[in-house]
Amino acid sequence: MSDATYGFDTLQIHAGAKPDPTTGARNTPIYQTTAYVFRDADHAAALFNLQEVGFIYSRLTNPTVAVLQDRVAALECGAGAVACSSGHAAQIMALFPLMAPGKNVVVSTRLYGGTVTQMTQTIQRFGWSAKFVDMDDLDAIEAAVDDDTRAIFCESIANPGGYITDIRAVADVADKVGLPLIVDNTTATPYLCRPIEHGATLVVHSLTKYLTGNGTVTGGVVVDSGKFDWAASGKFPSLSEPEPAYHGLTFSETFGPLAFTFHGIAIGLRDLGMTLNPQAAHYTLMGIETLSLRMERHVQNARKIATWLEQDARVDYVTYAGLESSKYFGRIATVCPRGAGALFTFAVKGGYEACVKLIEELKLFSHVANLGDTRSLIIHPASTTHRQLEENKQRAAGADPEVVRVSIGIEDADDLIADLDQALAKATA
Known part of the structure; x- marks a missing residue:
């Protein structure tokens, strides 16, 4: 099957999969195995030398996970993908072939709180650093780049505020x-936005969120566009220079558009070991089969609820980009024409304490540190996901102390509005 000839709804069900050749099982089996029997000694040697594609050991490759990788790559219009154990693992996997001690990455100020911590604290242990820039300020992005910069990082629809990034404009700076x-396309999913079509080199996802869609497993994936010339500048020796562990093989020369993908498996998963287990891959494959249907309802509900909240006197403001009042409304048509997603924040009159009270009074909304579930979720970022940041950095990230973040699910929108109504009444009494 040629993925290029099929639409999104077909690809989300069929891409990467075929009936099991032994049993005829129509659904992709869970290949719950650690290792795989080699045909003979020559076959084993060819696999270990990267001369043949196949299965060696499930830290590296697994048939269930391979189907998931192929499917997400097809949905994102990528050349290849590497699945791993979480969204945070995917971010490290994306940076790992690019960075070295003393190198830096230019990142958006509007990021998930855990990503901010990863970029400000954790990556320093590798000798890397991050420069935070407002991605709406293209001149500032370019000015932040120096001789040691190795990548630019942003979110398509930013968590928690739902702000939409002009990916094409940022990609033009990156190209320059x-x-x-x-x-990071977690919040948008490839149904609403395909960053590679807007010039992105790599796309990362937390599979935990919308792609799985039911809050059952954690997972991550890195999708490679296959379009970046890793050998052009000499800045990426892991991909453009001989690799000692594989007898001097050069990934960019040997694998071409799949250089980053093969490096992610042969080096990244081999040495970092952030492997996605096959059962989690199976859950995610089942979730992806209904992605377009779910995202349509997520967006429909979010638009209706955000509109209601914006008109409510107990609410100061709503950050949903799908509202005409949003400064990002004009980007919907070009960046995510199927909708602005289902994640946003709103400010409750009464501030921090009213936010806490609101959360305690809700009945249908679940108070959890997750998003992208079929269920509607709520959290107070300033006291949870972004609590490690100083207040000025919380506000820069869109996690103001007076706001709550909602991830709108696929329940009946009127029921969700009624739940918010009764909780707001008690929170602002």
Whole structure:
């Protein structure tokens, strides 16, 4: 099957999969195995030398996970993909072939709180650093780049505020300075936005969220566009120079558009070990089969609820980009024409304490540190996901102390509005 000839709804069900050749099982089996029997000694040697594609050990490759990788790559219009154990693992996997001690990455100020911590604290242990820039300020992005910068990183629809990034404009800056653009597309999903079509080099996802869609497993994936010339500048020796562990093989020369993908498996998963287990891959494959249907309802509900909240006197403001009042409304048509997603924040009159009270009074909304579930979810970022940040950095990230973040599910929208109504009444009494 040629993925290029099929639409999104077909690809989300069929891409990467075929009936099991032994049993005829129509659904992709869970290949719950650690290792795989080699045909003979020559076959084993060819696999270990990267001369043949196949299965060696499930830290590296697994048939269930392989189907998931192929499917997400097809949906994102990528050349290949590497699945791993979480969204945070995917971010490290994306940076790992690019970075080295003393190198830096230019990142958006509007990021999930855990990503901010990863970029400000954790990556320093590798000798890397991050420069935070407002991605709406293209001149500031370019000015932040120096000789040691190795990538630019942003979110397509930013968590928690739902702000939409002008990916094409940022990609143009990345192209000008000769750097890859990495886009976290978790909140949008490939149904609403395909960053590679807007010039992104790499796309990362937390599979935990909308792609799985039911809050059952954690997972991550890195999708490679296959379009970046890793050998052009000499800045990416892991991909453009001989690899000692594989007898001097050069990934960019040997694998071409799949250089980053093969490096992610042969080096990244081999040495970092952030492997996605096959059962989690199976759950995610089942979730992806209904992605377009779910995202349509997510967006429909979010638009209706955000409109209601914006008109409510107990609410100061709503950050949903799908509202005409949003400064990002004009980007919907070009960046995510099927809708602005289902994640946003709103400010409750009464501030921090009213936010806490609101959460305690809700009945249908679940108070959890997750998003992208079929269920509607709510959290107070300033006291949870972004609590490690100083208040000025919370506000820069869109996690103001007086706001709550909602991830609108696929329940009956009127029931969700009624739940918010009664909770707001008690929170602002």
